[in-house]
Amino acid sequence: MADYIVDETVDITDVVCPITFVKVKVALEELDVGQILRIRMNDGEPVQNVPRSCKEEGQQVLKLLCNGDGTYDLIVKKLED
Amino acid sequence: MAFSNEQLERYARHIILKEIGVKGQKKLLNGSVLIIGAGGLGAPAAMYLAAAGVGTIGIVDADVVDLSNLQRQIIHAMKDIDKPKVISAKETMEEMNPDVKVNAIQAFVSSENILELIEPYDFIIDGTDNFPAKFLINDACVMAKKPFSHAGIIRFKGQLMTYVPGQGPCYRCVFHEPPPKNAVPTCKEAGVVGAMGGVIGSLQAMEAIKYLTGVGDLLAGRLMTYDAIKMEFRTIKLPHDTSTCPVCGENPTITELIDYEQAACELK
Numbered sequence A: 001m002a003d004y005i006v007d008e009t010v011d012i013t014d015v016v017c018p019i020t021f022v023k024v025k026v027a028l029e030e031l032d033v034g035q036i037l038r039i040r041m042n043d044g045e046p047v048q049n050v051p052r053s054c055k056e057e058g059q060q061v062l063k064l065l066c067n068g069d070g071t072y073d074l075i076v077k078k079l080e081d
Numbered sequence B: 001m002a003f004s005n006e007q008l009e010r011y012a013r014h015i016i017l018k019e020i021g022v023k024g025q026k027k028l029l030n031g032s033v034l035i036i037g038a039g040g041l042g043a044p045a046a047m048y049l050a051a052a053g054v055g056t057i058g059i060v061d062a063d064v065v066d067l068s069n070l071q072r073q074i075i076h077a078m079k080d081i082d083k084p085k086v087i088s089a090k091e092t093m094e095e096m097n098p099d100v101k102v103n104a105i106q107a108f109v110s111s112e113n114i115l116e117l118i119e120p121y122d123f124i125i126d127g128t129d130n131f132p133a134k135f136l137i138n139d140a141c142v143m144a145k146k147p148f149s150h151a152g153i154i155r156f157k158g159q160l161m162t163y164v165p166g167q168g169p170c171y172r173c174v175f176h177e178p179p180p181k182n183a184v185p186t187c188k189e190a191g192v193v194g195a196m197g198g199v200i201g202s203l204q205a206m207e208a209i210k211y212l213t214g215v216g217d218l219l220a221g222r223l224m225t226y227d228a229i230k231m232e233f234r235t236i237k238l239p240h241d242t243s244t245c246p247v248c249g250e251n252p253t254i255t256e257l258i259d260y261e262q263a264a265c266e267l268k
């Protein structure tokens, strides 16, 4: 049912801002343009800020999935190197 | 090279910036800057570059720390009095950031050593306080095709410009030759507000960071002046006539480095 294949996953539930987005940027760096990153994050501040920061960097936010355990999976496609 | 968690935290505010990011921080860590002069300009420049994670920083100065330096040379403290400035500077930088390798060189720059000193570095900062050194640094950087940041401060005024080979005039294009000995007071005789070194030295550090990361426009072909009394920054576009400059022009007449004589009071 998923219309994408996750190439890499990064877990940022163990860190707080600004290291949350720093870890995302490092993970995106490792990917090629067109590849897809799943970011596991806590509810609250990360959910509010990380998707917006990804968009500001020129990446494409595909989906935000609620995992039902207080965490979310953000699916991001790398568009810019 | 992967970042450690400690590095991710240390450089978080750089990495978050779209213009710098992971790649830019790696460029800084792989970059090298030589700071000539560990005084009013060199002190803040060295500290910001060390904090930024510039991987190799060279610092050159022949002097020892004097109580009268502490009014503006914020890299040194009371405990450093009588210590070579470059050792004091190295200790401060290494305490700030263990990622940085500091090469402390206790020497006067001269026509004998300058080319060898600048050779290993990506970018040079002129933090000296006298005209002979400024012209020497300019000529050596032009000859060795090294980019450098010139700056000067006196009283409530400061100025800076950046030379990038092939991208505009050099310091000599603009100022031609040192003024006659004793015609212009040094900052020792004229005085200078300590924070002036912070303003202008920090701008020099910014130019080095931008050069190393490739971000934005440098002060190449432009002279920036700062008047703290009027609280005015001005940027003047500099003409570049490649036919006339004796060092960076098409037919250079200065092909060897010159040790201009210093005013007696600067020799101490």
Ligand SMILES: [Zn+2]
Binding pocket: B169, B170, B171, B172, B173, B174, B245, B246, B247, B248, B249
């Ligand atoms: Zn020139």
